[in-house]
Amino acid sequence: MESRPDYDAVVIGGGPAGSTAAYLLGRFGHRVALFERQRYPRDKLCAGCLSQKSVRFLERVYSLPVPALRKEGLLDFTGTDYALYIGSNRVLAEDLAEPFHFTRRERYDTYLAHKAAEAGAEIHEGVDVTAIDHVNRIVTTSDGEQYTARAIIGADGIHSRVRRSLPDSAIDPERWNKNLGWALELAIPREEAEVRMSEEATIRLSDGLTTPCLVLDVCRWGYGWVFPNREEIIVGIGGLIEKNRRGLPDRLREFLKVVGLSAFEERKPAGWPLPFGNYITSPAYEGTLLVGDAGGFASPILGEGIFYAHRTAELAAHAVDRHITTGAPLAGTYTSLLNRRLIPELQAEMRLRDFIYRCLDARMYIPLVALMRTTRRRVIDAVQGSRSFRRFRHDEDLHTAVW
Ligand SMILES: Cc1cc2nc3c(=O)[nH]c(=O)nc-3n(C[C@H](O)[C@H](O)[C@H](O)COP(=O)(O)OP(=O)(O)OC[C@H]3O[C@@H](n4cnc5c(N)ncnc54)[C@H](O)[C@@H]3O)c2cc1C
Structure with missing residues (x-):
């Protein structure tokens, strides 16, 4: 007789993706372990x-x-307006019908991991998963233990060991690398930013530094941002690695000058890869599913990944549940949910991304600005998720419960 696996599901990584998968599977009544290094x-x-x-x-x-x-x-922090620039030219600036909120990840991620534990998931902190046997559904951890499961969820972020252990045929490394971004970011204490801000700036940030600000054309195929938090101002740039090579540190220095924060150019920014259109359309192999950054799921225009981490985790949790309760094929169920609920949206956003950056490469500023101004409400709605990037129609695929 076949022995019962240790768990119904093992989740690797405890960011928003992993915690959401563990939370939902716990709520569905499954035995789940989450390993966070x-x-x-x-x-x-x-x-x-x-x-x-x-x-x-x-x-x-x-x-x-x-x-x-x-x-x-x-x-x-809550931002009730925004400003969009191309270089130092302000293209759009207006109040938002619905605000952008800002969270602090150390608090957000800790809270979600607690929610997963409350839902019944076992949370193992400080445990690195070192090897994955996708066919036999076994994970090995840094303390030398091995665990079996009916399903494995790879939620281990952009450097994902789970993804790197899959065969090339499952992930298309060429497409992955072509659409992988890199971001550099500085967190500047608000009081310091206010005191040391230069008058020479070509972009004058709002009084009180309250307006989220996006700036195109500060690097290639990417953008710069100044996002307010309560105590800090977050300044960063991110763009496709392939298009920027090693030029991003210089671009960040120039960007700091443009927004009047060159006093901080000697501070060392933190750097991290960013999914920018490298989502994998079939991120499943044998007993393993990839969610969140591990599968490249983020907005191809903005690199916004928290929502996509949550949503892919939700789809994966449902696929695991169907697999366990009805015997539905694990990989096929997940990829078909993704292809119905998420991939068409990402593909449409990718087409818009390519159009915007090709216009910028060709210096077609006037038609681009005209288009941005006429479509701005619809694009904001699509970013906020009340419309789809597919012809900007109203569409609930991103939001509806899976059943
Ligand atoms: C500079 C920058 C700015 C960004 N700004 C925004 C923003 O404003 N809004 C937004 O929506 N998105 C933003 N993003 C993207 C967002 O941060 C990610 O998309 C999001 O964190 C993805 O969540 P995740 O759970 O998939 O992965 P992560 O949050 O990276 O979590 C992965 C977890 O897995 C753990 N792990 C890794 N390997 C192992 C292992 N072998 N064993 C066990 N655990 C492991 C890690 O320790 C980590 O805790 C930004 C990204 C960058 C780089």
Whole structure:
């Protein structure tokens, strides 16, 4: 007789993707273990912007509407307007119908890991998964233990060991590398930024540094951002590695000058890879599914990944549940859910990304600006998730419960 696996599911990585998968599987009544190599509270380089896509997800799946997020201390700042620049020319600046919220990842991720534990998942902190046998569904951990499971969820971020252990045929490394971004970010204490801001700036940041600001054309196939937090100002740039080679540190220095923060150019920025359109369309192999950054799931235009981490984890949790309860094929169920609920949206956003950056490469500023101004409301709605990037129509695929 076949022996019972140790767990129904093993989740590797405890960021927003891993914790959401573990939380849902726990709620479905499955036996789940989550292995996180660090200990909470652990930080993750991130500007912490939560679009309305994430806000809606947190309300629908975690029953956490905005007042509850605030009460739990998960919202650090709320931006009620935005400004978009091309170089130093302001193209758009207006109030938002719905705000962007900003969170601090050490708090956000710790909170979500606790929610997974409350839902019944075993959380193993400080445990690194060192090897994965996808066919026999066994994971080996840094303490030499081995665990069997009916399904393995790789939620181990952009450097994912789980992804790197899959065969090339499952992940298309060429496409992955072509669409992989790199980001550099500085967190500047708000008081210091206010005192040391230069008058020479070509982009004058808002009084009180409250307006989230996006700047195109500061690097190739990417953008710069200045995002307000309560205590800090987050300044960063991110773009495709292939298009920028090693030029990003210089571009960040120039960007700091443009926004009047060159006093901080000697500070060492933190750097981290960023998914920028390298999502894998069939991120499943044998007993293993990839979610979140591990599968390259983030907005191809903005690199916003928190929502996509949550949503892919939700789809994966449902695929695991169907596999266990009905015997449905694990990989096939996950990829078909993804292809129905998420991939068409990412493909449409990718087409818009390519169009915008080709226009910038060709210096076609005037038609691009005209198009941005006429479509701005629809694009903001698509970023916030109330419209689809597919012809900007109203579409609920991103938000509907899976069943
Ligand atoms: C500079 C920058 C700014 C960003 N700003 C935003 C933003 O404003 N808004 C937004 O939505 N997104 C933003 N993102 C993207 C966002 O941070 C990611 O998309 C998101 O963190 C993905 O979540 P995840 O759970 O997939 O992975 P992660 O959050 O990276 O979590 C992966 C976890 O796996 C663990 N792990 C790794 N390997 C192992 C192993 N072998 N065993 C056990 N554990 C392991 C890691 O310790 C980590 O805790 C930004 C990214 C960068 C780089």
